Amino acid sequence: MSALKCLVAIVGWLIAAYPSFADDREKVIGIWKLVSQEIEIQATGQKEPVFGRSPTGYAIFTAEGRVMFVLTGEGRKPPQTVEDRADLLNSMAAYTGMYRLEGDKWITKVDVAWNPEWVGTEQTRFFKLDGDRLQVTSTWRIMPNWADKGMQRSLLVFEKTK
Known part of the structure; x- marks a missing residue:
C-alpha cells in the first residue's frame, strides 16, 4: 500500500508541476535584449563586467x-589588422541549439557556436523570470574568452x- 501511496504522490506532483513548466516555456518564448552581463570569479567571488558596462546582445x-x-562587448570597432580581427572573438559569445526546460534551468544542445x-x-543555464526580466546564471566553468580568470x-x- 505504501508503494501505491508513493506512486500516487509522485503522479500528483508531476501533474501539478507540469503546468508550471509549460507556463515557463510560454513565458520564455520570444526576443530578449541584453541589459547587463558580468562574470563572477569562483576563487575570489569578484564580479567583473568583462564585456564592459554597456554590452549588447539578444537571446x-x-x-x-x-x-x-x-552577445558582444561595448566599444567594438572594425578591425584594422589580423590581430584586431582575432581579438574580436574575445569580446563576443554566440551559439544556438535546441533547448529543453527542466525546472529552473534550460539545457541547450549546441549545434553552432562562435567557439x-x-x-x-x-x-x-539557470533562469528566473521576473515580469519582463530574465535573469540568467551559467554553471561554473572556464569561459574560453577569459580562461586566465x-x-x-x-x-x-x-x-x-x-
Whole structure:
C-alpha cells in the first residue's frame, strides 16, 4: 500500500508541476535584449563586467525549441589588422541549439557556436523570470574568452522586447 501511496504522490506532483513548466516555456518564448552581463570569479567571488558596462546582445527562444544567443562587448570597432580581427572573438559569445526546460534551468544542445569547442556540448543555464526580466546564471566553468580568470560563471539580465 505504501508503494501505491508513493506512486500516487509522485503522479500528483508531476501533474501539478507540469503546468508550471509549460507556463515557463510560454513565458520564455520570444526576443530578449541584453541589459547587463558580468562574470563572477569562483576563487575570489569578484564580479567583473568583462564585456564592459554597456554590452549588447539578444537571446531568442522559439516555440519550436531553438534558442539563439549573440552577445558582444561595448566599444567594438572594425578591425584594422589580423590581430584586431582575432581579438574580436574575445569580446563576443554566440551559439544556438535546441533547448529543453527542466525546472529552473534550460539545457541547450549546441549545434553552432562562435567557439567550436561548444559544438556538440550541452550548455546549462539557470533562469528566473521576473515580469519582463530574465535573469540568467551559467554553471561554473572556464569561459574560453577569459580562461586566465579560472572557474567562473556568467550573470546576465535580459529584458523582453515588445
